[in-house]
Amino acid sequence: MSDGGRPRVPSEERIVLHVDMDCFYASCERRREPELQNKPVVVGMGYEAGESHGAVATASYEAREHDVESAQAISQALERLPRAENTDDSAEPAGHYRPVDLAYYESVSEEVKDVLHEVADTVRAVSIDEAYLDVSDRLGWEGAPVFARNLKARIHEAAGVPASIGVAPNMSTAKIASDYDKPDGLVVVAPDEVRSFLAPLATETLHGVGPVTARELRSMGIETAGELAEADRHRLVERFGSRGGTVHDHARGHDDRVVEPVGNPKSLSNESAFTEATDSFDHIRDRLVALAEEVTTRTSQRSVLYKTIGIKVVTPPFDVHTRSRSLSGPVDDPPLVERIALDLIEEFEGRPIRKLGVRVSNLSFVEADQSSLEDWERSAAEPNDPGGASPQPDGGPTTENECDRQASVFEFL
Ligand code: DCP
Ligand code: MG
Numbered sequence: 001m002s003d004g005g006r007p008r009v010p011s012e013e014r015i016v017l018h019v020d021m022d023c024f025y026a027s028c029e030r031r032r033e034p035e036l037q038n039k040p041v042v043v044g045m046g047y048e049a050g051e052s053h054g055a056v057a058t059a060s061y062e063a064r065e066h067d068v069e070s071a072q073a074i075s076q077a078l079e080r081l082p083r084a085e086n087t088d089d090s091a092e093p094a095g096h097y098r099p100v101d102l103a104y105y106e107s108v109s110e111e112v113k114d115v116l117h118e119v120a121d122t123v124r125a126v127s128i129d130e131a132y133l134d135v136s137d138r139l140g141w142e143g144a145p146v147f148a149r150n151l152k153a154r155i156h157e158a159a160g161v162p163a164s165i166g167v168a169p170n171m172s173t174a175k176i177a178s179d180y181d182k183p184d185g186l187v188v189v190a191p192d193e194v195r196s197f198l199a200p201l202a203t204e205t206l207h208g209v210g211p212v213t214a215r216e217l218r219s220m221g222i223e224t225a226g227e228l229a230e231a232d233r234h235r236l237v238e239r240f241g242s243r244g245g246t247v248h249d250h251a252r253g254h255d256d257r258v259v260e261p262v263g264n265p266k267s268l269s270n271e272s273a274f275t276e277a278t279d280s281f282d283h284i285r286d287r288l289v290a291l292a293e294e295v296t297t298r299t300s301q302r303s304v305l306y307k308t309i310g311i312k313v314v315t316p317p318f319d320v321h322t323r324s325r326s327l328s329g330p331v332d333d334p335p336l337v338e339r340i341a342l343d344l345i346e347e348f349e350g351r352p353i354r355k356l357g358v359r360v361s362n363l364s365f366v367e368a369d370q371s372s373l374e375d376w377e378r379s380a381a382e383p384n385d386p387g388g389a390s391p392q393p394d395g396g397p398t399t400e401n402e403c404d405r406q407a408s409v410f411e412f413l
């Protein structure tokens with residue numbers, strides 16, 4: 001567990017998304033050359049325009065129809081799909097070959113990740129075009145399909161590239177689900193569907209089963225994930241060691257890995273949903289105070305200082321509002337967190353609320369003796385600290401747009 005401090009939620013309650021961009025490098029090329037839309041595009045590593053050396057990094061789905069695939073030699077791809085510039089007969093299928101431009105793809109990838117961080121607190125990017133999100137604290141299963149569909153649309157709108165998304169109660173099933181209906185896929189596997197979803201799939205589909213293991217499993221009479229799930233665990237462990245147990249678990253839809261953001265968290269937060277949306281402001285204030293207390297207990301335990309204090313308010317159906325206030329110096333000051341949270345909630349008085357959150361961000365992970373606002377004020381007044389500005393909160397909540405931008409700073413990177 002990283003410093004993210006997200007409490008472990010029983011796995012059947014988790015909602016994990018796996019986002020995997022479709023033919024990513026080719027989609028990036030299409031973004032800056034829209035005329036390549038719907039055409040076969042091949043991106044070559046070690047390839048130069050007009051040449052035939054190098055290997056295929058990726059091919060668009062139209063090019064894949066001509067058996068052009070990743071890791072193939074460009075010379076072989078050219079045999080299957082001639083270069084568009086060399087064919088004058090437009091009826092003949094032809095490929096648009098482009099060299100890899102990693103810096104550009106990385107910049108698109110950053111734009112995609114910005115969107116992911118906007119919509120989820122827990123994001124783990126695992127490659128240039130792939131990430132896991134844990135949104136258990138944000139929604140229930142009934143909201144998951146709409147959430148994932150909106151996320152796809154948002155990625156497309158903000159970063160201009162298509163994604164496939166799998167949603168499941170754990171990471172390994174979510175990854176299989178994102179791959180299940182590519183391109184432009186959206187597959188939601190609810191907790192009670194996991195076993196039946198996995199059962200017919202080939203064992204290679206499972207995380208941890210490569211071609212060699214799959215061959216050995218076949219020799220044991222096990223072809224599908226369903227058969228693997230039913231297999232005798234001791235026999236699997238005997239044959240494959242502890243990995244045998246892991247793949248047995250995955251085949252049964254068990255995977256306890258937690259989506260852990262990499263590195264120190266950018267924020268610490270706690271959220272809580274009301275059983276039913278409420279507009280009782282006393283209730284709301286009480287809940288907010290409890291959340292603030294829980295968050296500051298964690299910051300104090302870990303000696304974490306924060307500069308920004310914020311709240312999240314979810315109003316029906318799933319509208320997320322964030323408000324925050326920044327201080328000019330980092331503090332660990334529980335009464336201040338409570339005061340600011342209560343201040344920020346004021347504007348929502350009278351509105352029904354279904355979920356509340358308190359978050360501190362702009363974190364510093366240093367042992368410090370100046371951890372309260374008073375300490376900061378004292379140090380700011382000292383003559384040997386000429387740069388020490390008085391750490392008054394910078395005003396009330398700013399405009400909504402500014403607040404939203406602030407919210408993205410909240411997230412893990
Ligand atoms: N990549 C590469 N060489 C490989 C495999 C992948 O250079 N052998 C690069 C190009 C891909 C990117 O990594 O665009 C992402 O890899 P994916 O496996 O996700 O493949 P794609 O995104 O291209 O296709 P898919 O739609 O199957 O996800
Ligand atoms: Mg991909």
